[in-house]
Amino acid sequence: MDQPDHYREKIMSEFMWGVTTQKPSRAKAKKMDKICRDEGGYGLHEVNVEEGAAPGLNNGRYQGWFAGPNYGSPHNGDLARRVAERIEKECA
Secondary structure, eight states: OOOHHHTTOOSSSSSEEEEEEEEEOOOHHHHHHEEEEEEEOOOEEEEEEEESTTTTTTGGGGEEEEEEEEEOTTTHHHHHHHHHHHHHHHHO
């Protein structure tokens, strides 16, 4: 989803949400990433997709989260809600 022009210049930082340690299948992770990007986020970020690939992060265990531009409230909550609703509907 595109934000109005006046928001594009006021990105405060990166908004991150939906942290999980439950590793999805590769197909599901790709679909979750696409949904996030379609809704205006940056996508699903993952570490330790292969156990221990980055031992200094989350003790080498899988961790994933979504990220997007930080436009503040209510835009951040709206983005997180849209992504969650689509994932629940399309990835069940």
